[in-house]
Amino acid sequence: MIIKTKKAVPSSEITDPGVFSARRTLLKSLLAGSALAVGFPWASGAFGARWQDLPRGEYSTEGLEVTPADPARKYNNYSEFTFNKEDAARLAQALPTDPWSLSIAGEVQKPVAYALEDLLNHPRLQERIYRFRCVEAWSMVVPWIGIPLTELLQAAQPLSSAKFVQFTAVYRPDIMPNQRNSTMLAWPYVEGLRLDEAMHPLTILSVGMYDEVLPKQNGAPLRLVVPWKYGFKSIKAIVRIDLLKRAPMTTWNNYAPDEYGFYANVNPAVPHPRWSQSSERVLGSGFFTPRRETELFNGYGEQVASLYQGMDLRHFF
Amino acid sequence: MTLNSNKIWWSIFATGLLPLLVLAIEIAADSLGANPIEAIHIRLGDWALRFLCLTLAVTPLQTVTKWRGMADYRQLLGIYCWFYASLHLFAYLAVDQAWEWSLIGLDLLESRYMWFGLLAYMIIFLLGLTTSKAAKKILGKRWKKLHRWIYFASFSAVMHYFWQLKGNLAEPAFYLVVVAFLLAFRLLACFKNRQVSLLMIPTGKRHSV
Numbered sequence: 001m002i003i004k005t006k007k008a009v010p011s012s013e014i015t016d017p018g019v020f021s022a023r024r025t026l027l028k029s030l031l032a033g034s035a036l037a038v039g040f041p042w043a044s045g046a047f048g049a050r051w052q053d054l055p056r057g058e059y060s061t062e063g064l065e066v067t068p069a070d071p072a073r074k075y076n077n078y079s080e081f082t083f084n085k086e087d088a089a090r091l092a093q094a095l096p097t098d099p100w101s102l103s104i105a106g107e108v109q110k111p112v113a114y115a116l117e118d119l120l121n122h123p124r125l126q127e128r129i130y131r132f133r134c135v136e137a138w139s140m141v142v143p144w145i146g147i148p149l150t151e152l153l154q155a156a157q158p159l160s161s162a163k164f165v166q167f168t169a170v171y172r173p174d175i176m177p178n179q180r181n182s183t184m185l186a187w188p189y190v191e192g193l194r195l196d197e198a199m200h201p202l203t204i205l206s207v208g209m210y211d212e213v214l215p216k217q218n219g220a221p222l223r224l225v226v227p228w229k230y231g232f233k234s235i236k237a238i239v240r241i242d243l244l245k246r247a248p249m250t251t252w253n254n255y256a257p258d259e260y261g262f263y264a265n266v267n268p269a270v271p272h273p274r275w276s277q278s279s280e281r282v283l284g285s286g287f288f289t290p291r292r293e294t295e296l297f298n299g300y301g302e303q304v305a306s307l308y309q310g311m312d313l314r315h316f317f
Numbered sequence: 318m319t320l321n322s323n324k325i326w327w328s329i330f331a332t333g334l335l336p337l338l339v340l341a342i343e344i345a346a347d348s349l350g351a352n353p354i355e356a357i358h359i360r361l362g363d364w365a366l367r368f369l370c371l372t373l374a375v376t377p378l379q380t381v382t383k384w385r386g387m388a389d390y391r392q393l394l395g396i397y398c399w400f401y402a403s404l405h406l407f408a409y410l411a412v413d414q415a416w417e418w419s420l421i422g423l424d425l426l427e428s429r430y431m432w433f434g435l436l437a438y439m440i441i442f443l444l445g446l447t448t449s450k451a452a453k454k455i456l457g458k459r460w461k462k463l464h465r466w467i468y469f470a471s472f473s474a475v476m477h478y479f480w481q482l483k484g485n486l487a488e489p490a491f492y493l494v495v496v497a498f499l500l501a502f503r504l505l506a507c508f509k510n511r512q513v514s515l516l517m518i519p520t521g522k523r524h525s526v
Contacts, residue, residue: 072351075350075351077484083483083487084485085351086351138355184484274430274481275431276427276428277427279420279424281355283352288411288412288415291413291414291417293420
């Protein structure tokens with residue numbers, strides 16, 4: 001038997017790191033180019049920037065390293081289409097998002113309806129860089145583009161009887177396979193917030209990310225973004241908003257009330273019944289990099305902790 | 318061992334390394350998607366579970382085909398299960414958690430799905446440890462009893478899979494069916510054997526009439 005001994009690699013054979021990364025960039029751009037050519041526009045920034053130099057609101061989080069757009073566009077939960085994150089981007093392309101309208105009704109003085117164009121050209125449109133933490137213990141940092149939700153709600157003049165806000169996503173069983181087959185969840189997807197949470201300046205209705213309109217897999221044309229709550233609260237493809245007297249039934253809470261609470265505030269001290277919430281994998285971070293320690297309210301405690309003063313966060317999880 | 322069975326052994330050996338090779342290529346090509354660490358976990362865990370199922374499938378296959386002498390292949394498949402399960406655990410500790418013991422401790426304490434994974438791994442580790450002919454000789458009758466724990470390991474591994482998911486339960490459900498089927502086959506065979514052996518016991522009554 002021939003036993004090979006370990007040989008040291010001569011330094012002449014070690015690839016210069018600059019060459020290596022340049023080669024990799026070249027390969028990636030080639031791949032991206034070919035993807036475009038065969039018609040996968042969602043694989044790269046093919047739509048072109050729609051917005052430039054939008055004001056970055058004072059509530060945008062400073063000092064965060066933004067996740068590259070690629071993982072944000074390719075790693076998506078979209079349970080109407082699939083439970084497989086890698087398939088969502090392809091399947092979601094089937095949803096027509098233009099024209100689209102959003103109605104705000106319920107306990108309001110003046111129900112309103114917005115056409116998508118009104119929202120895409122809204123004067124209060126701004127960029128908000130937020131941490132985004134999924135209940136599955138991964139996270140990213142996304143530069144969202146959106147409108148403070150409170151602006152839209154106030155335009156409808158909420159009545160004093162309004163205590164909660166219900167968000168309803170689009171119902172298109174003809175296009176969305178898991179709606180068609182009534183798979184797992186009760187459709188359409190519904191989420192809810194307390195009115196004061198919905199009116200909080202951090203809560204936005206997002207129409208874009210990374211300077212572009214929202215990719216379909218990320219919830220086009222309109223999605224909620226509530227950065228101190230787990231991602232499943234940030235409902236995609238919203239068609240109506242209703243102000244209510246009582247707390248609405250919400251989709252994941254209804255499916256497994258002991259696992260997914262109505263509040264769903266990010267909280268490392270309250271584990272999901274089956275897994276820990278103490279740390280998270282930041283997408284885009286490399287191998288052998290430790291996970292990030294999850295923060296209470298996803299790091300937005302200073303702004304939102306007062307909303308939950310005196311509440312037992314273990315009970316109201 | 319004949320040359321023929323030797324060839325089979327070597328081809329199983331070579332095939333068993335393929336998933337690792339493919340994974341290595343994908344890591345090098347950066348083609349594991351947006352969450353490559355999770356992808357590595359899933360790949361290695363899947364292969365550990367697949368080799369576990371293959372190991373369990375050998376005996377039923379032997380019974381159905383009446384082809385004796387497959388114990389060596391079963392051992393090799395079992396060792397591959399142990400190999401991929403060990404890599405799966407190593408990837409968790411080193412690649413994902415970067416040996417941050419405080420975070421690992423919290424994760425173990427709070428993640429129930431991890432308990433099942435750990436239980437499955439402890440059993441598989443023990444079975445891997447006692448796989449040699451020497452260990453078989455030393456343990457004697459206890460060896461077979463010990464290696465029956467593979468059923469606990471397989472159900473535990475499937476639970477480990479189920480309990481970490483939010484949706485997408487199709488894949489663990491598939492493995493549950495496979496494991497249940499393989500176990501059911503054995504229970505049935507065992508039951509049948511007992512009946513046959515009952516028939517073979519002379520009762521002394523049959524010819525008395």
